[in-house]
Amino acid sequence: MSNVKIFADSTSDLPQGWKDTYNIGIIPLYVIFEDKTYRDGMDITPEDVYERVAANGSLPKTAAPSPADFMAAFTPAIDAGHDIVYISLSSALSSTYQNALLAAGEFPEGRIKVIDSRTLCGGIALLVMKAVRAASKGHSAAEIADMLERDRDLVETEFVVDTLDYLYMGGRCSGMQNLIGSLLKIRPLLKMVEGSIVPVSKIRGKKEKAVEQMLQNALANVERMDKDLLIVAHTMADEEARHLQTALQEATGVDEIALIPAGCVIGSHCGPQTIGLMYMLKS
Structure with a gap:
């Protein structure tokens, strides 16, 4: 059994079945309507978003998870003896990647590999599934990270x-x-x-x-x-x-x-x- 756990953020839009089957960790981004903040994929649905935009004529703001959010998600996996590979939303679109790097720096060196996917949505999901398959074959976090950095532009x-x-x-x-x-x-x-x-x-x-x-x-x-x-x-x-x-x-x-x-x-x-x-x- 692999000791590497794969994480992604909510913009990967992974089907629930994939998350459950492969034990993929998900860190949600935030959707903010005026004074209310919701976790993407947990507290609000896309239908809710479109209905509110149609009613109000304005878009919600979106926000990256904080370094503290990443630390809270990563800590149980690290404590359980897992190394982590986290695949983020493109760094050109969000501060999610940078915040994950800050969080990873609080753990022992080499335990967490943070990968900028340079893509979004199903593009991230493709890289996640590639990482999951590599982890199931026993590849290390470093090996998986090298593979993803090599293949992400494909x-x-x-x-x-x-x-x-x-x-x-x-x-x-x-x-x-x-x-x-x-x-x-x-x-x-x-x-x-x-x-x-x-x-x-x-x-x-x-x-x-x-x-x-x-x-x-x-x-x-x-x-x-x-x-x-x-x-x-x-x-x-x-x-x-x-x-x-x-x-x-x-x-x-x-x-x-x-x-x-x-x-x-x-x-x-x-x-x-x-x-x-x-x-x-x-x-």
Whole structure:
């Protein structure tokens, strides 16, 4: 039995079954509405977030776990004799990674390895599952950390946002961009590049066109694709996600294409009806 315990934060949006089966530790980020603070995935649901945004016309704030939060989560595992590998949300998007490093520094050197995933949501989940499999084979925390740092840039993460409203309210596009985008029904196709979110293209017309473009972008990499696991993540877009899952299965022959509903923090920035596709390239 491995002595390495894998941790991630709530933006990995791991299915509960995976967390239970592989004993994965999760540290929640926070969602803040005015004077009330909620733990992502524990105290509030994405549906609650969207309803409150629709009613109030403003987004919640989101916040990273504090170093004390990480210490509280890590201490029982360290006391039980485990080494830890923690895989964080991209450091370009949050202070989560830095706070985890501060916490890790309070424990004996080498016991906790903190990895910047340079991605989010299902992209983190892919790295978590890779780490879990390595731990089950008896690899050390240092070996797993080296593998993740080598392979993290092989993760491909693209997603289609249904509305520009959340990006506008979150300060990620201007009012004019939001107005023009809404009038022209522009659907942004976004991609994680070196830890940051960048626009790949802006598709005019129905959302299906943007999702189809995302699918074709993935299929262009089919020969290089690691077919162990693909992930389709979404925010309340279950039907579209299942259609994309089916299309991927038919085109690639991959057996395991997991559907992952994204949580409150991801949803707070992207909005409902967002759909994403995550996979790894072969090393």
